[in-house]
Amino acid sequence: MGIWNSSPHPVSDIRDWQRSGRLEVRPSFQRKEVWSPAARIMLIDTILRQVPMPKMFLWNEVVNESTHRRVIDGQQRISAILGFLDDKFALESPYSGPYVGKKFSELPIAERQRILQYRIDFNEALDFDEAEVREVYSRVNKYSLPLNKQELRKADYPGIFLEVSTELSLDDYLENAKVFSIAQRRRMGDVEFMSEVLAGMLEGPQDKKGDLDYFYSRYAHWGAADATKAKQEFQAALQDIKLVFDEQVLPLRSTRFRQKSDFYSLFLSFIELRRAGCKLEGKDLVPLRQDLKLLDQYIAPESPVDILSEYAIKCVSQANSVSSRSWRKNFLLNILAGTYRQRRPDSRTVEMFTTILVQLQRDEGSLLDVCSGCDRPMSEHEATNRVLEWPKDAASYQITNSCWRAASCPASGST
Numbered sequence: 001m002g003i004w005n006s007s008p009h010p011v012s013d014i015r016d017w018q019r020s021g022r023l024e025v026r027p028s029f030q031r032k033e034v035w036s037p038a039a040r041i042m043l044i045d046t047i048l049r050q051v052p053m054p055k056m057f058l059w060n061e062v063v064n065e066s067t068h069r070r071v072i073d074g075q076q077r078i079s080a081i082l083g084f085l086d087d088k089f090a091l092e093s094p095y096s097g098p099y100v101g102k103k104f105s106e107l108p109i110a111e112r113q114r115i116l117q118y119r120i121d122f123n124e125a126l127d128f129d130e131a132e133v134r135e136v137y138s139r140v141n142k143y144s145l146p147l148n149k150q151e152l153r154k155a156d157y158p159g160i161f162l163e164v165s166t167e168l169s170l171d172d173y174l175e176n177a178k179v180f181s182i183a184q185r186r187r188m189g190d191v192e193f194m195s196e197v198l199a200g201m202l203e204g205p206q207d208k209k210g211d212l213d214y215f216y217s218r219y220a221h222w223g224a225a226d227a228t229k230a231k232q233e234f235q236a237a238l239q240d241i242k243l244v245f246d247e248q249v250l251p252l253r254s255t256r257f258r259q260k261s262d263f264y265s266l267f268l269s270f271i272e273l274r275r276a277g278c279k280l281e282g283k284d285l286v287p288l289r290q291d292l293k294l295l296d297q298y299i300a301p302e303s304p305v306d307i308l309s310e311y312a313i314k315c316v317s318q319a320n321s322v323s324s325r326s327w328r329k330n331f332l333l334n335i336l337a338g339t340y341r342q343r344r345p346d347s348r349t350v351e352m353f354t355t356i357l358v359q360l361q362r363d364e365g366s367l368l369d370v371c372s373g374c375d376r377p378m379s380e381h382e383a384t385n386r387v388l389e390w391p392k393d394a395a396s397y398q399i400t401n402s403c404w405r406a407a408s409c410p411a412s413g414s415t
Helices: 011-019 037-048 075-085 109-117 130-142 149-156 160-169 172-176 182-186 189-203 212-218 224-244 260-275 286-298 306-314 322-340 347-364
Strands: 003-010 056-063 066-073 119-126 386-389 403-406
Touching: 003 011, 011 075, 011 109, 011 119, 037 075, 037 109, 037 149, 066 075, 149 189, 149 212, 160 189, 160 212, 160 224, 172 224, 182 189, 189 212, 189 224, 189 260, 224 260, 224 286, 260 322, 286 306, 286 322, 306 322, 306 347, 322 347, 347 386
Parallel strands: 056 119
Antiparallel strands: 003 119, 056 066, 386 403
8 A cells, every 4th residue: 555645735725726627626536526516605694704614525536647536435525615716606695795696706805815725634545556445435425424414404504593402402391201312312313303394383394305504694694582482482392282281181201292203293283373472371182182092092003093094104204304304283173173272173183083973983893873862872863973072061172081972863962
């Protein structure tokens, strides 16, 4: 194997190598360019601030008495630097310095000079053959732990949105409820998830595959009053979750609703109901908890209840798409609303509740045949169609505190 030479080079050298055809930025073993526009822009910001960057690796060969260089590690950074020097992009958001909107050629001469004089440390492989270089490339990329998307966001998008997401992720209740695993906290998965929840609060359910960077950029300079309002709203909704998932009766950590797919849609349901002016304080939560226990027990792909099977599938297949997240939110909204709003559900929700009960009771072989209006068997009525009702004194309208009445029953014991 050859030898290694460690040496710094100014950015001007990289441009000279490229212009003279003595630099191969992407040899055959390199991957394609994968950096986002924001990542390229913030690298230039790093140079403008004269902040040192990690070393790059080059493979040097002498061809026709001139040194030719091939990039082993650092392709994304070198491509970004050369692209900026060639005016291929401008300093747009998330950059927020004095040169917003400017390309390299539009910068003051002094700044252009500082960029060209910025020095980067290189490890240069001398007298290596291609097999040895490929091994170096494999070692550099295989045995280092690459930054995940959220770790990169922390570096690329400092600002209020990151600060608020981080603060919310550290809530002790989420820790105790085991919403996050230790591994997720170690790699900022908790902050990323809270960013998704916060984005959903601000602009409705979002597609996880969408551009979370958009929120980090747009709300990087979030107004203090608006950020505080969002935090207060988050805590108010979380307080409602604590009321419903009481530690002594129905701890969140013991249910499926601590899972991210469920928690995301559940939380946004609480937010929507509170924004509609509904509150839980002082209300009987027992029927609602019974409903949630029922869902926790029967939500599964193989559930005998069609809509609960569909819910389970939407937590697995395309779980983080905006359509699945919105569907789950709307479903849970119907469940929660019976206690939040304290009024009889609309006809579509009643139909959904009816279907759930019929399918459950058929599966259990316990379909009730007693009419709540007269306490007589359904078979004694001319028509046996079941109508879902609630007692006149019902304080909430949940699945588990409903009752059947024969459609033909003249009695009026329910509402």
